[in-house]
Structure formats: structure tokens, C-alpha cells
Amino acid sequence: xxxxxxxxxxxxxxxxxxxxxxxxxxxxxxxxxxxxxxxxxxxxxxxxxxxxxxxxxxxxxxxxxxxxxxxxxxxxxxxxxxxxxxxxxxxxxxxxxxxxxxxxxxxxxxxxxxxxxxxxxxxxxxxxxxxxxxxxxxxxxxxxxxxxxxxxxxxxxxxxxxxxxxxxxxxxxxxxxxxxxxxxxxxxxxxxxxxxxxxxxxxxxxxxxxxxxxxxxxxxxxxxxxxxxxxxxxxxxxxxxxxxxxxxxxxxxxxxxxxxxxxxxxxxxxxxxxxxxxxxxxxxxxxxxx
Numbered sequence: 001x002x003x004x005x006x007x008x009x010x011x012x013x014x015x016x017x018x019x020x021x022x023x024x025x026x027x028x029x030x031x032x033x034x035x036x037x038x039x040x041x042x043x044x045x046x047x048x049x050x051x052x053x054x055x056x057x058x059x060x061x062x063x064x065x066x067x068x069x070x071x072x073x074x075x076x077x078x079x080x081x082x083x084x085x086x087x088x089x090x091x092x093x094x095x096x097x098x099x100x101x102x103x104x105x106x107x108x109x110x111x112x113x114x115x116x117x118x119x120x121x122x123x124x125x126x127x128x129x130x131x132x133x134x135x136x137x138x139x140x141x142x143x144x145x146x147x148x149x150x151x152x153x154x155x156x157x158x159x160x161x162x163x164x165x166x167x168x169x170x171x172x173x174x175x176x177x178x179x180x181x182x183x184x185x186x187x188x189x190x191x192x193x194x195x196x197x198x199x200x201x202x203x204x205x206x207x208x209x210x211x212x213x214x215x216x217x218x219x220x221x222x223x224x225x226x227x228x229x230x231x232x233x234x235x236x237x238x239x240x241x242x243x244x245x246x247x248x249x250x251x252x253x254x255x256x257x258x259x260x261x262x263x264x265x266x267x268x269x270x271x272x273x274x275x276x277x278x279x280x281x282x283x284x285x286x287x288x289x290x
Contacts, residue, residue, distance in 0.1 A: 004052035005084045011045035014038075052084035060094040062128050064135040071132035091134070091141050095125045095199065098150065105207070108158050111165035117207040118161070122153055122188075123199040130195040149196060156187040157203075166208060166216055177203050 015038045022034035056079050057063035063075035066087045075088060082088065098121070100106050105117040126134060126144065138144045160183045164175060185201040192198065208216065 002052050002084065002087055004048045008045045008048035008052060008084070011041045011048065015041035015045060049084055053081060055080050055082055055088045057088065057090060060092070061090040062093040062126065062131040063088045063090055064131050066135075071136050074128060074131045076128070089135065091126060091131055091144075093126055093128060093131075095123055096145070096149075098122050098124070098145070100150075100153075106154050106157050108161040110161055110208075110212070111163055112167055112212070114209050114212045116161065116209065116212070118157060118203050119205040119207075120153065120157065120184075121202045121204070122149070123201075124149055125197050125199070127195055127197055134195055148192060152188055152191040153184070153201070156184045156191060156201075159187055160184050161206075166212060167219070172219070175206055177206070 018034045018038035018041065022031055022038060025031050025034065055063065055075070057075050057077045059077050061077055063077075063080070064071055065073045065075060065082060066089065067083070067085065072086070075082075077093075080088075100118075100120040100122075102119075106120050108116055108118055110116055126141075134144050134148075138147060160180050164180070165171060166175065181201050181203045184203065185198055188201065189198045
């Protein structure tokens, strides 16, 4: 019962008692005092009773009306008329942004049975139509956040990451965190139903345990070495093909060797005398000093 209603009842009792004194006494002074007190108490009781019939729900909040402790409806933000014996409890209807980072990061078990810590951000809000049901089940907004949203979020994270093995060749390029974040959001929406609107979930960082991270680092080194070896093989193959083409060209036209020699002379700024056949010097291709 609202405080205004309780105080109004108290004042009505005072008014009734003083009115009884007014009728019972014959003393003029007492009679006058009792009459004035009764009238003032009755008027004040009416004022508080009228105030108890109105309530204002704050912006972005949802008002849950309870009648003798039982939820009986919801109110949007603004001024509302209600029964004086009804209470209105406000729940936050604005968009909530919960960041689970650092010491509050979520712990998940991975597909290789190791554990990891995930920084997670979730945007959500309470469905107005489900406010009375949520109030009946959880009573306070903090309980809704902790025992419904956060709890089901952790369950959804574990469900998604249990299928992810960072050491598997399938995930050699690392976790696709955007895709996994969307999967977590979809699973969470199914878990909370229509009571909570899940706008999005973002998992920007996954921190593996030391053993798993060391193995990932070793795999990355091997991948880098493999790429270097592959590039060297491609370079050697390209050089061999270039030499073959040059040899074929020289066998068909000796002037090709002269042209190559002149190009090399231009780069090294050496004497071009040995580039032309027919003289004492054989045509050669100067080589840059190391």
C-alpha cells in the first residue's frame, strides 16, 4: 500500500476519534478544539488520498502495478490514475549496455577442453509487455539482469565456444569473432524468449590460457616459415623460367645477349666494351658487386 494511502487512513482515524470527542464532550473549549482537529484531519486525509490516486512513471521506465502484492498491469512513462491501494514499481525500460571485460570477463570452455576468457558486450532491453511477468519472477531489475540476461549470456557463450578448437586446422586463421558473436546473440534470443529484446552481442577479444596460447604462437611461427619457403620456391621457379627464356633467345639471336649486357652496364656504370661480339673480348653480362 502506498505511503500516501496509509497516511490518509491514519488521518481519517484521527478525524473520526476527534469527531467522537466532539460529540461526547460538553466542555466548550474541548468541543471546539475537537471539531477543528477533526475537520483539518479529514481534509488532509482527502488530500493524501487524492495524491495516492496518481502516479508518474519516469521517462524510459516501465511501471508495474501491484495490488496487494500481486502484479496487475503495466504503465508507460507519464502521469497515470490508479487505485489508492495500488503500488507502482518502476523498472528500467531503456537500452542496457553490459560490458563483461577485465576481471568481469566471461569464462568459456573451448572445443579442445581448455578454457578462455572472453570480453563481451551486450545491448538489450526489457520488453514492456513482459514487465509484470518479469517482476513476478525476479522482483528487481538487478535480479533480471543478473539471473536472466547475464546467466543465459554465459550459457550461450559456452555453447558457441565449445565447438571452437583454436588448435584445429579448420580454425588455422583464428576465430571468426563476428560470426561467433552473431551465433551467441541468436542462441541468447531463444533462451530469453520474448521477455528480453537482445539487440546485439559483441565478442571482440578471446584470451586463451597460457598453454593454448603458446601452442597457437608455435603454429603461427610454422605457418610463417611455410609461407617463406613457398615464396622462395616460387622465386626460384620464376628465375629458372627467365633463364630458360633468355637461353632460347640467345640461341636464336645473339644480339639479345648484347641488349642484356647493355642493360646491366647501365645499372652498374661499367665499361660496355665487352658487350659486342667480334672483338677480342667476349660479350659478357656484368654482375653487380655484392
